Each structure stands twice: as structure tokens, then as C-alpha cells.
Amino acid sequence: MNDILKKKFPSFSNALLIDVNTNALQQSFAAGDVIMRTGQYIKNTVLVLSGKIKIYREDEEGSEFFMYYLQPGQACAISMICATKNQKSQIMAKVVEDVELIMVPLQLMDKWMMQHRSWYEFVIDTYRSRFEEVLDVIDSIAFRAMDERLEFYLKRHRDACDCDDLKLSHQEIASELNTSREVISRLLKKLEQRGVLKMHRNNIELLK
Amino acid sequence: MNDILKKKFPSFSNALLIDVNTNALQQSFAAGDVIMRTGQYIKNTVLVLSGKIKIYREDEEGSEFFMYYLQPGQACAISMICATKNQKSQIMAKVVEDVELIMVPLQLMDKWMMQHRSWYEFVIDTYRSRFEEVLDVIDSIAFRAMDERLEFYLKRHRDACDCDDLKLSHQEIASELNTSREVISRLLKKLEQRGVLKMHRNNIELLK
DNA sequence: TATAATCTGTAACATTTATCACATAGGAAG
DNA sequence: CTTCCTATGTGATAAATGTTACAGATTATA
Numbered sequence: 001m002n003d004i005l006k007k008k009f010p011s012f013s014n015a016l017l018i019d020v021n022t023n024a025l026q027q028s029f030a031a032g033d034v035i036m037r038t039g040q041y042i043k044n045t046v047l048v049l050s051g052k053i054k055i056y057r058e059d060e061e062g063s064e065f066f067m068y069y070l071q072p073g074q075a076c077a078i079s080m081i082c083a084t085k086n087q088k089s090q091i092m093a094k095v096v097e098d099v100e101l102i103m104v105p106l107q108l109m110d111k112w113m114m115q116h117r118s119w120y121e122f123v124i125d126t127y128r129s130r131f132e133e134v135l136d137v138i139d140s141i142a143f144r145a146m147d148e149r150l151e152f153y154l155k156r157h158r159d160a161c162d163c164d165d166l167k168l169s170h171q172e173i174a175s176e177l178n179t180s181r182e183v184i185s186r187l188l189k190k191l192e193q194r195g196v197l198k199m200h201r202n203n204i205e206l207l208k
Numbered sequence: 209m210n211d212i213l214k215k216k217f218p219s220f221s222n223a224l225l226i227d228v229n230t231n232a233l234q235q236s237f238a239a240g241d242v243i244m245r246t247g248q249y250i251k252n253t254v255l256v257l258s259g260k261i262k263i264y265r266e267d268e269e270g271s272e273f274f275m276y277y278l279q280p281g282q283a284c285a286i287s288m289i290c291a292t293k294n295q296k297s298q299i300m301a302k303v304v305e306d307v308e309l310i311m312v313p314l315q316l317m318d319k320w321m322m323q324h325r326s327w328y329e330f331v332i333d334t335y336r337s338r339f340e341e342v343l344d345v346i347d348s349i350a351f352r353a354m355d356e357r358l359e360f361y362l363k364r365h366r367d368a369c370d371c372d373d374l375k376l377s378h379q380e381i382a383s384e385l386n387t388s389r390e391v392i393s394r395l396l397k398k399l400e401q402r403g404v405l406k407m408h409r410n411n412i413e414l415l416k
Numbered sequence: 417t418a419t420a421a422t423c424t425g426t427a428a429c430a431t432t433t434a435t436c437a438c439a440t441a442g443g444a445a446g
Numbered sequence: 447c448t449t450c451c452t453a454t455g456t457g458a459t460a461a462a463t464g465t466t467a468c469a470g471a472t473t474a475t476a
Contacts, residue, residue, distance in 0.1 A: 057343060059351040067346070081336040090343050113321075113328065120321065127335050128289040134342055135265060135298050138275070141349045142386050143267040145462070169423065178350050180464055185424065201423065201472065354433070377453065388434060393454060409442065409453065 004049055005102070008073040013118040020047075025103045029095045036093035042082040044103035047075050051099030052160065056092045056176070064092065066153070066176035068133050069160040077130035080109060080123060146179060150187050153177055154197070154206060164206040212257055213310070216281040217330070224324040228255075233311045237303045244301035250290040252311035255283050259307030260368065264300045264384070272300065274361070274384035276341050277368040285338035288317065288331060354387060355395050361385055362405070362414060372414040 002021055006012070012020070026049070029035050036042070038058045053070040055078070070076055070093070078091050104112075112119040140152045153173065157166050170188065174181040188204070191197050198205040210229055214220070220228070234257070237243050244250070246266045261278040263286070278284055278301070286299050312320075320327040348360045361381065365374050382392040396412070399405050406413040 057346055057350065059347065063351060065346070065350040078339070081332075081339055085333070085336060087336070090340060124289075125293070127339075128293060128295070131286070131289055131335075131339065131342075132298060134339075134346070138265055138273070138342070138346060138349070139267065141346070142265065142273040143271060147462095171423075181424085182426085182465080183463060185426085186463095189425085199424085379453075389454085390435080390456085391433060394456085397455085407454085 004100075008049055009047070009122070011118050011122055013116060016112065016116040016119050019108075019112065019116070020102065020104070023105070023108055027101050027103055029099050029101065031095050031098050033095045034092060035095060035099075035101075036076075036079070036089050036091065038089055038092050040089045042079050042087065042089050042106075044105055045075060045079045045109045046070075046093075047102040047104065048072050049100040049102060051095065052097040053099060054094050054096050056094065057090075058092050063178050064175060065178050067091065067137060068130070069156070071160065075122070075126045077126050080126060146177070146183060147187050147190065149177060150184065151191070151196070154204065158206055166204045166206065167202060168204060169202050212308075216257055217255070219326050219330055221324060221326040224320065224327050227316075227320065227324070228310065228312070231313070231316055235309050235311055237307050237309065239303050239306055241303045242300060243303060243307075243309075244284075244287070244297050244299065246297055246300050248297045250287050250295065250297050250314070252313055253283060253287045253317045254278075254301075255310040255312065256280050257308040257310060259303065260305040261307060262302050262304050264302065265298075266300050271386050272383060273386050275299065275345055276338070277364070279368065283330070283334045285334050288334060354385070354391060355398065357385060358392065358395050359399070359404070362412065366414055374412045374414065375410060376412055377410050 002017060005020060006017055009017075024047075025044075029051075031051075035046075035053070048070050050072050053076075055067045055070060055076070056064040057067055058064055076093065078089065081087070082089055109123075113123060114120075140149050144152070150173070153176070154166065157168065158164060170184045171181045174184040177184070188197070188199055192199055196206070196208050198207060210225060213228060214225055217225075232255075233252075237259075239259075243254075243261070256278050258280050261284075263275045263278060263284070264272040265275055266272055284301065286297065289295070290297055317331075321331065322328075348357050352360070358381070361384070362374065365376065366372060378392045378396065379389045382389040385392070396405070396407055400407055404414070404416050406415060
């Protein structure tokens, strides 16, 4: 575990790496697994070694609004925040690509803040970058119409997969933006006409 | 300063209170002042002693989307986050009721995390509660139509002023929800017909 | 191959929200 | 009191989004 951990979390000090290796558990999940549900109690902070996770906000009717990706080298800010106060999860986390995770028990999360400067900085930086990402999400829904929100959504998925072929159905996109499939189909057609992308079955090819 | 500080921030340890008194600056602003602008560099973390501040997200055209209130006993999570990395402000802060603030230089903010357990807990708790509040804001715009968003907005203002008379014009509400005055006027009328509130000039009286 | 399931396209229509135009009312200032 | 400014009310219309219904296309599966 040490090698990949060191590679994915280069800012961690050697002492911290040792502590993580000694105390934290490694766990794997398969694509499709839901590893955190809204309302569930959080007992661990999650570090991602490999794979990809999507973080959603849920409403009462079960709609799932996409917030952001969790990728290797990153940690779940919400699990940190909730873990500190032994709070219920405010979000749902779904694996989209098989993941290996490191689960840090909440007492350690807290203890390390005082012991390891590099952990403290990592945690603060995680808060900061997630807060910023969430603010960008607010921008997109507060200020933008669905066509721009769709473009924003597609760009974020391109960034996450680091490729131009997005394996997404119209229905999937619609659900994650909390709108209807027809709206997405129409808007995608307009984007195709503008030359922004090319549609295929279960696959959207970004051109620009 | 010590007395009011101790009263408004009861979780602070005596050692921390002394440090705050010795090192932080007190500053006052009048209603209407903008004390933080989008893009401005943040050099201090802000603690609120008295008064009220509204935090907004801005877009390029200058629209101001209301995010949350900052009240006595609270700190600006964004200023904490940005201060840590000497980052630009992502938000705009406007005084709505004359305020007395304590400005904590960013180096101290960081230093105290290691020295004062109660500061660490306060900071973490600030992150947590603001993150939760921002997630609620996302819920309201992602899942709700304007009528429910308006009710959510009014409730939060009642909570903030702790009274049932909201001194708000329709135009003001519309701007802070990023919609038009006509829409708000019409929705308010519906709420009045439902008996939820009573409209007056520059004043909305909440009944339930 | 036959059948079922999923994905996409699209028309018709309803609803919500945005925009424009203008009227009225109340309060502020001269 | 008159004038001006701001706040509010409301109709007409446009645009965006949501809903329903159905058809065809592709893929999965029996």
C-alpha cells in the first residue's frame, strides 16, 4: 500500500505515511456500488487511491443531483466534516470506476490534525478546493440556463475522465442535472449542430 | 473587547481569548458597506461580534445571488479557506446591519490551529456548518421551483432577523434569487392568498 | 432468430419563468 | 400641495422547460 499511497498523496510526510499504513484500512468497491448514503452515519474519512466516485445530493423523491467527482489523491470533504462531529452524511457517493479506498477512522482524522502538519494542510486544502467546486456548482444553477449548465456538466466529465468520449446516456445526464431526458436530447442536438460534440449511442464525443 | 468576545464566542479558551485580544484588530462597518469583493485578496479571517452581514455569489454581469447570513458569534468560512492559501475571495460580503468585526491575520489563523484546541474546533465547526448551509442552498435551486425557493428565502431571513417583519422590497428579493421583480410580486401574491404572509410597502409580514 | 429492454427522436401541449409595457400608489423633497 | 422617485400590480407575450405520447433504432437476451 505504501508505494501507491506515497505516489497519490505526495504531500504526506513520511511520518504520516507510516501512520496511515499502520492505522487505516484499505477497502475496495466495484463500479455501481453506493458507498455512502444520505442520512447514514459516517465513521471514516475516505481517501481515494484509485478509481472514480461521483458525489450526489439527493432530494426526498430520490432525485440525484450531481455535485462533483472524487478522484485518486483526493479525499471526501464531506466525510471529513461529518466525521469530526459524528454527523449524518449529507450526500450520496456512487462508484463509477472500481475504487481502492483508504478509510481513516474519525478519531485519527482528528488526532493527526495536531500531529502531522502535512495532514492538516491536506485537510484544509481539501475543504478549500471542495468549497470552491461547490460554489462553481451554485454559479451554474443560480445564474445559468440549462444549455450552459449542460456544457458545464459535460466539461467536468471530460476533465474527470480525461478523454473526449463520455459514456453517458441522455437519461443519465438528465437525472444528474435534475431535468428531463427530452430537454437534454434537444439541447444536445443544438450542441451537435453548433459543432461542439457528436452524439452516438451511450456516448457523446466532445469536439471542442 | 474581552467581555463581548467571550460572550459571543463562548467556546474559546481563555488562552485563545487572550491571544485574540492581543493580536487581532477590531473594525467597524456601517450598513450598506461592502467589506469583501469577489476577486479581492483576503488577508484576514473575519469574526463577527455584532451586526449582520450577507454573503453573495456574483456573476460576470454583476448579479448578486444570496448565499447566507453571517451573524454574531460566527466566522466567515470562505475567508478562512482563502486566507489559508492567500487566495482571492470567491464571494461578496455586504453589511446589512452595522457590524463590529475582529480581523484575524491569516498567519495567526493558521498558527492557532496548532496551539488552541478550541480554535481548531471552532474552525472545523465553521467549515461544517457553512458547508451544510451551502448544500441546502444547492438543494433549493437544484430541486425546487421559484415558489418554494422564495419560501425558503423568506424563512432564512426570518431566522436571521428573528422577527416576522422582513424589510425587503420585491426587487431586492428578485435580485438575490436571480429572477425578475414581476415573478416575485406574483409569487408573493399567491403566498398572501394562501395566508402565508401579508404584503406591505418595503415590508413583508410572515404569518406562519 | 425472436423477443424484450434500452436508448434516442420528435411532435404536441402545459407550465413556469422572463420580458415588456404601462398603470397606480405611497412616500420624499421641494 | 405639487413633483418626483420608488415600489407595486397586472396584462400581454415570448422563451424555456416539463410532460405525455409514441415511433424507430440498437443492443441484450432468451
